[in-house]
Amino acid sequence: NAGVTQTPKFRVLKTGQSMTLLCAQDMNHEYMYWYRQDPGMGLRLIHYSVGEGTTAKGEVPDGYNVSRLKKQNFLLGLESAAPSQTSVYFCASSYHGSYEQYFGPGTRLTVT
Amino acid sequence: DQQVKQNSPSLSVQEGRISILNCDYTNSMFDYFLWYKKYPAEGPTFLISISSIKDKNEDGRFTVFLNKSAKHLSLHIVPSQPGDSAVYFCAASGFGNEKLTFGTGTRLTIIP
Numbered sequence: 001n002a003g004v005t006q007t008p009k010f011r012v013l014k015t016g017q018s019m020t021l022l023c024a025q026d027m028n029h030e031y032m033y034w035y036r037q038d039p040g041m042g043l044r045l046i047h048y049s050v051g052e053g054t055t056a057k058g059e060v061p062d063g064y065n066v067s068r069l070k071k072q073n074f075l076l077g078l079e080s081a082a083p084s085q086t087s088v089y090f091c092a093s094s095y096h097g098s099y100e101q102y103f104g105p106g107t108r109l110t111v112t
Numbered sequence: 113d114q115q116v117k118q119n120s121p122s123l124s125v126q127e128g129r130i131s132i133l134n135c136d137y138t139n140s141m142f143d144y145f146l147w148y149k150k151y152p153a154e155g156p157t158f159l160i161s162i163s164s165i166k167d168k169n170e171d172g173r174f175t176v177f178l179n180k181s182a183k184h185l186s187l188h189i190v191p192s193q194p195g196d197s198a199v200y201f202c203a204a205s206g207f208g209n210e211k212l213t214f215g216t217g218t219r220l221t222i223i224p
Binding site: 035042044050092099106 | 116144
């Protein structure tokens with residue numbers, strides 16, 4: 001099992017560019033999450049999904065969109081990147097009814 | 113409003129001694145708590161958890177204590193080993209809530 005994988009690992013964008021981060025899990029988890037980690041801020045929830053075709057906003061959703069077309073994939077989109085979106089992005093997944101989330105290795109995004 | 117607080121950004125402990133990491137929360141609806149460990153350039157990994165119906169949970173060298181009246185939990189690592197050097201995040205959730213709220217993390221350094 002690969003667990004939770006994220007693509008790409010690193011990316012540099014210019015302000016105004018768009019990109020999509022891909023998260024995939026092979027554990028048949030129902031729930032998936034996108035977090036961002038910034039110095040001194042911990043992990044903050046951007047968006048999450050409790051099942052295929054469903055998404056919901058987390059704590060810091062502005063400037064991001066998500067889609068969950070397949071159970072195993074959760075995509076995070078930035079339509080017009082801003083320097084404030086420079087961060088490390090983590091995807092996580094969990095079973096329905098479980099508090100324990102499994103995390104991917106992260107994507108380091110820099111917006112210049 | 114930070115609902116989960118880790119007031120010590122860093123902690124250094126001699127190898128073999130006890131490491132104590134602290135976490136405070138403000139939301140009285142939280143009833144399940146987790147600790148995650150994170151190495152550089154990796155995603156967080158689950159370490160140990162505790163339900164609000166307990167005040168202690170042990171797993172090998174790791175013990176988590178919960179004081180509900182004080183809204184405080186702590187993670188004890190005994191004995192501390194060099195491989196324990198990492199950032200530790202405290203997280204909390206409410207019953208039936210699929211989301212976790214994370215603290216800002218404590219960087220633990222074990223001195224050989």
